[in-house]
Amino acid sequence: MPAKHKSKISQYALGRKELEAFLGPLEANIIGVVWNSDKRPLRVRDVYEKLKQKKDIAYTTVMSTMDRLYEKGLLDRRMEKGKGGLFYVYWPKFEEQSFKKSAVREVISSLIENFGEIVTSYLVEEASSDEQDLRALKEQVDNIMKEKQK
Amino acid sequence: MLPMSLDNLLAQVFQPYFYYSVILLILSFICVKMLLKQNHLMSRRARSITYMLPLIIPLLVMGVFHPETTMQTVGGGSTTGMFILSLNGNFAGASLVPSPFNTMQNIPIGPSLSAIILELLPGQVEILSITGILCLVGLAVAACYLVLAIALDDKIVSRVFHVIALGRDEYSSLQSKIDELSRKIGVRPPRIGLVEDLRPNAFIAGYGRKTMLVFSVGILNVLDEDELAAVAAHELSHVKEHDFFFKTFSHALAIISFFNPFSYFAASAAQREREMLADEEGARLLKKPGLLAAALAKTSKALQGFPKQGLAVRVASGLFLVSPIARRPEILATHPRVNQRISNIARLAPKTVKTRRNKAITVALSFLIIVGGLMLSYPIVKVQTAFTQDQPRLISLRIPAEGAKFSLVPCLEGIRVQPNEPVSEIVFTVPPALTFVDAEQPHVMVPACVNAAFQTQAFLTSKPLYFYVFVLGLKGKTRSVIEPVSEEPAAVDDTIVLIFSSPSTRLVTQREPAQFYALFLDLDRNTSRFGEVSILYLRSDTLMYANL
Numbered sequence: 072m073p074a075k076h077k078s079k080i081s082q083y084a085l086g087r088k089e090l091e092a093f094l095g096p097l098e099a100n101i102i103g104v105v106w107n108s109d110k111r112p113l114r115v116r117d118v119y120e121k122l123k124q125k126k127d128i129a130y131t132t133v134m135s136t137m138d139r140l141y142e143k144g145l146l147d148r149r150m151e152k153g154k155g156g157l158f159y160v161y162w163p164k165f166e167e168q169s170f171k172k173s174a175v176r177e178v179i180s181s182l183i184e185n186f187g188e189i190v191t192s193y194l195v196e197e198a199s200s201d202e203q204d205l206r207a208l209k210e211q212v213d214n215i216m217k218e219k220q221k
Numbered sequence: 222m223l224p225m226s227l228d229n230l231l232a233q234v235f236q237p238y239f240y241y242s243v244i245l246l247i248l249s250f251i252c253v254k255m256l257l258k259q260n261h262l263m264s265r266r267a268r269s270i271t272y273m274l275p276l277i278i279p280l281l282v283m284g285v286f287h288p289e290t291t292m293q294t295v296g297g298g299s300t301t302g303m304f305i306l307s308l309n310g311n312f313a314g315a316s317l318v319p320s321p322f323n324t325m326q327n328i329p330i331g332p333s334l335s336a337i338i339l340e341l342l343p344g345q346v347e348i349l350s351i352t353g354i355l356c357l358v359g360l361a362v363a364a365c366y367l368v369l370a371i372a373l374d375d376k377i378v379s380r381v382f383h384v385i386a387l388g389r390d391e392y393s394s395l396q397s398k399i400d401e402l403s404r405k406i407g408v409r410p411p412r413i414g415l416v417e418d419l420r421p422n423a424f425i426a427g428y429g430r431k432t433m434l435v436f437s438v439g440i441l442n443v444l445d446e447d448e449l450a451a452v453a454a455h456e457l458s459h460v461k462e463h464d465f466f467f468k469t470f471s472h473a474l475a476i477i478s479f480f481n482p483f484s485y486f487a488a489s490a491a492q493r494e495r496e497m498l499a500d501e502e503g504a505r506l507l508k509k510p511g512l513l514a515a516a517l518a519k520t521s522k523a524l525q526g527f528p529k530q531g532l533a534v535r536v537a538s539g540l541f542l543v544s545p546i547a548r549r550p551e552i553l554a555t556h557p558r559v560n561q562r563i564s565n566i567a568r569l570a571p572k573t574v575k576t577r578r579n580k581a582i583t584v585a586l587s588f589l590i591i592v593g594g595l596m597l598s599y600p601i602v603k604v605q606t607a608f609t610q611d612q613p614r615l616i617s618l619r620i621p622a623e624g625a626k627f628s629l630v631p632c633l634e635g636i637r638v639q640p641n642e643p644v645s646e647i648v649f650t651v652p653p654a655l656t657f658v659d660a661e662q663p664h665v666m667v668p669a670c671v672n673a674a675f676q677t678q679a680f681l682t683s684k685p686l687y688f689y690v691f692v693l694g695l696k697g698k699t700r701s702v703i704e705p706v707s708e709e710p711a712a713v714d715d716t717i718v719l720i721f722s723s724p725s726t727r728l729v730t731q732r733e734p735a736q737f738y739a740l741f742l743d744l745d746r747n748t749s750r751f752g753e754v755s756i757l758y759l760r761s762d763t764l765m766y767a768n769l
Binding site: 114115116129134150154156158 | 382383387388391392416419
């Protein structure tokens with residue numbers, strides 16, 4: 072994934088499930104609503120009303136969380152005039168799959184950056200548990216080597 | 222039929238309900254403005270109420286002169302009329318006359334007279350009165366607005382502005398500050414709401430239990446908590462002063478004269494005073510005038526970066542919100558200019574300046590305004606009456622074409638005669654206007670008129686008899702008309718025939734039986750008497766004016 076599409080993951084919490092490993096629970100909830108919504112872009116109010124159906128939540132909390140998601144680069148926004156005045160409307164910068172992909176890459180590349188060989192050898196180990204995977208990996212490594220020799 | 226000519230337009234403008242309500246509102250607004258500009262004796266509250274006075278005038282005017290959707294006017298360009306007398310069914314003669322009364326000398330009259338009078342007046346037609354409709358629309362819309370605002374204000378605001386109720390745990394320290402301020406000022410703590418608007422704004426909606434204090438997201442971002450409390454103190458002062466009702470009534474009164482820009486000026490001026498009053502009270506409540514001033518300055522600075530609100534939102538916030546922070550041209554602004562407000566808050570201490578000089582100026586100015594107003598009222602009435610007088614416009618005569626058929630229906634239902642009294646009165650009833658159709662032109666619109674002829678005798682008199690007829694007609698609906706009847710004195714036993722026709726154009730559209738009332742009054746009460754007064758002829762029918 073090109074660098075400009077890089078999502079700004081600031082954390083990875085072990086023991087948390089799925090998106091919540093990267094984001095706070097409310098953040099994960101909100102981005103989930105944004106991804107699954109048919110209507111785009113969304114105003115804070117829309118998200119607030121959707122979340123309110125499931126649990127008691129304050130509007131201002133939703134507002135500040137969406138603001139944070141914008142700061143993190145997960146949501147994009149613009150000012151819009153409409154019912155009730157002038158407000159921000161939000162839409163996701165990445166779709167769900169591409170976000171997950173880039174988040175995983177970021178976590179792994181950060182691991183490689185910090186712990187280099189340990190990580191790669193672990194990955195090779197993981198891959199070698201299956202013969203087919205190992206063969207594919209070898210092929211990939213060979214290809215890369217060939218490219219480099221050229 | 223719509224009025225097309227300038228004459229019609231002028232006649233519409235000079236209808237008393239329109240003319241007086243417009244002119245008097247403007248004049249009184251100027252007077253009030255002059256008075257309050259020089260006067261520093263009155264409190265803000267009194268000043269705001271004084272600004273409302275001009276707005277009440279149109280309501281009073283329309284109470285006296287009821288607006289009507291139609292009015293009568295002279296139709297057609299050449300106004301011609303006809304006057305014919307026939308004796309015993311035979312055509313007797315016709316003459317060019319300005320009024321029926323002047324023809325009496327020319328017509329042979331005896332006890333067996335049966336007079337038929339056909340008077341063709343200038344085309345009297347009923348037209349739509351645009352000014353009357355404007356006035357009625359204003360009244361109706363104002364009434365609707367009043368009902369809507371009082372019954373549904375909080376609901377309308379919630380819908381239009383998408384107000385979200387703030388939970389107790391959101392901005393909890395601000396909320397408890399607001400509760401404390403409410404207790405201090407002595408009002409019920411309002412519900413707190415939020416609108417998504419990024420423009421800094423705060424306002425009050427509803428009243429009583431329904432009162433809602435609403436902040437915009439913008440103002441929550443821009444101001445710190447103490448400044449927000451200062452804004453809340455300002456808004457709570459509006460609640461304490463019952464400004465919801467003040468605003469609603471001033472808007473309703475302005476809507477009544479919606480066609481008159483001065484009504485908006487007066488309403489806005491009144492509300493600016495309320496705003497200043499709330500500033501002062503809010504600042505006093507917090508004991509920190511600087512905070513509200515800082516909040517106002519910050520808010521107005523932050524507002525500059527944003528585009529204007531949409532028209533619908535601006536209209537709704539004007540009509541249904543108390544004290545929204547909005548921008549409008551100065552004269553229409555419900556809020557005074559920010560620097561004006563800040564300096565007003567800063568010099569809170571001397572609220573009114575009761576110096577001798579100020580008192581003298583106030584008294585002199587009030588006197589001047591009252592005297593000036595009275596002096597002005599004369600030309601105002603003069604101009605109005607000059608344009609709306611009933612003008613008899615019998616100009617030319619025409620004998621009806623041979624074979625023309627007229628339906629003449631004499632109708633006399635009641636007569637009361639008091640002979641041998643200095644004053645004789647006759648009361649008679651005429652049925653609704655009948656249709657008079659020219660057989661050749663059945664489509665021509667013909668207005669109705671009442672004609673009557675009376676006969677009496679000078680009786681037991683040693684002096685020449687001069688007399689007057691008062692035609693009162695239509696139980697007060699018609700203006701009293703005093704017609705001098707006799708120019709030559711009548712001698713004893715002279716038979717006098719009096720002929721008159723309906724004096725007012727109002728009769729032309731009479732649709733119900735109407736009671737007429739005629740008084741015969743001799744001028745020298747003690748020496749002269751009328752003999753028996755009898756009605757020779759009475760007719761209510763229509764008159765042909767077309768094709769002249």
